[in-house]
Amino acid sequence: MTVAEELLEPDAVHAFGVFADHLNFTTAAATLHLSQPSLHAKIRKLQAGLGIALYERDGRGLRLTAAGERLAAFARDTARQAGDLLADLSGGLAPVVLAAGRGTFRWVIGDGIRRLAGSGRPVRVLTADRDAALTAVTSGRVDLAVIAHDPPPPSLRSTQLAAYPQTLLLPREHALADRTHLDLTDLDGLDLVVPPPGRPHRRALDRALLDAGVSWNVAAEVDGWELLAHFAALGLGATIVNGCVHPPAGLTAVPLRDLPAVRYWTVWRPERDRSAADALTHLRRAPAGPGRSGAGRPGADQPETPEHPGHPTEVGPR
Amino acid sequence: MTVAEELLEPDAVHAFGVFADHLNFTTAAATLHLSQPSLHAKIRKLQAGLGIALYERDGRGLRLTAAGERLAAFARDTARQAGDLLADLSGGLAPVVLAAGRGTFRWVIGDGIRRLAGSGRPVRVLTADRDAALTAVTSGRVDLAVIAHDPPPPSLRSTQLAAYPQTLLLPREHALADRTHLDLTDLDGLDLVVPPPGRPHRRALDRALLDAGVSWNVAAEVDGWELLAHFAALGLGATIVNGCVHPPAGLTAVPLRDLPAVRYWTVWRPERDRSAADALTHLRRAPAGPGRSGAGRPGADQPETPEHPGHPTEVGPR
């Protein structure tokens, strides 16, 4: 304890946190209202005290070492907690900040965020793809992230938020439109609106359709569920989206039996457990409106037994 | 964030944490290697910055205000986290410190602590009764506490660690000794070794026996399961203990059907979640040896569904 306070000079740690955001002494010093040499000396002293290199030169720029990353996360945690306490003492609430993809915000946690914000808790959001969201969590830049498909690495806390079947969006008058569900083989010969190559959803589709021996044609390549549905509505072809997406006028959604459900995971670091727990209670129960009228139950609320033993963990309501 | 760093001058917060432990400027200053006026000025400045009184005079001594308590807990958390990080950076492990009652250490988590310590994780313990253990958790003096009987207040995280039936310890040759289980009415007319009035276990017994309309005699009043069993072994009378207590030579343990099981709760603050999670994985699974040979399964591992909805929450293994 006493030793910690001497080695981890809190002021220097804070400065390092800011520096870690910039990876540039000059601008970091400016935001700290400090001269560049001053900041440099501070961080040099910090490194000397710890006996560890926190950053290193990477050509023209700088890069954090592993230890530096951890210290930066610690710095952000500390700032977060100080803010929490301060808010607590003054009767307010510190904002919870969360990261997710555009589509996730729109379809999966839109209502949850509305509830959370409606509960009086300030919310800040950050759109990011899966990887960016995960690093934002790991580095302490956000409290909470929501990611799709695969569960996060086990070093992070997580819980499954929802699971939606994948559905085929196609014109009401289409021959397949009246079916209660479809198999992949039913898609044989169809024109499909799909994401561009390389996107996770596209990769999964390619793989699944290939495995099923289905031949199909690229009707259009666009990114994001909104656009997929849009172009399907324009009549370019059918498209495969998440069950939580509302079919636009003229289209029907039919569940695809043998595509895996799209699972959503809420993920956070144990250090941010407190903020996360608060947000979770609002994000859970009944995420955004289901694609098929009223029926599309997300698999949340009572989270099912972990399919990846040891990974998903949970926090109950406080 | 920026504001936080200015109001919550980390150095002052640390100093306040130490002061909170002493509630005495003179001695706190000494442990901080600081003059008393210096410490006083520091804390005065801290209060001024926050615009909140952190302590107040209480006759001759001092006492923390509610805000002061929270800040003190924050200070201890911060110190803890700094220690964790430092240990982490140097490849070591920060000690986990936990509080429980004497009997709990001996009978319920003895093995768990051995496992935890055996895993290379340094452990520090602090014996305390239920209330002391809970305040130690709340004030951040310990990471984790194990308490018996009632679940902790919902502001704390907790999970049920184990549940043992209450058993009657009585001489092998006693008429009741061969029964597989007993009802309270079977105890009518018995001499019982019980805890002194006022102790939780005694209160619960008084209440239960009264409700069952059982009349009984105080054979001895002693505190602690060890002594209860000891005096029962001396032949003073039967005694009622927790199923996890090994019956001494010459005594048999018979479960009492209509006394509620004694539940053990592990409890921690969300802020200490990280340390707690680590310790929990070791404390759980198969706590100390059961009273009846091999059979007494504690209700842990897969924690049963919450009986007090909303209260018990859980962390999975990391």
Next chain:
DNA sequence: ACGACCTATAGGACAGTCCTATAGTTGACC
């Protein structure tokens, strides 16, 4: 009422941090 043991205040001494100035390093561009 006095003394012991504190907390609280005042004012001067010192230490650490911050600044300006400048040298060193690296990549980009002509």
Next chain:
DNA sequence: GGTCAACTATAGGACTGTCCTATAGGTCGT
């Protein structure tokens, strides 16, 4: 390949803030 631009890194003097000693102000026990 030489020069420029954008940084990082180092040195040395100025000043702000903190710490100390000394002392006054409270509160309780005897």
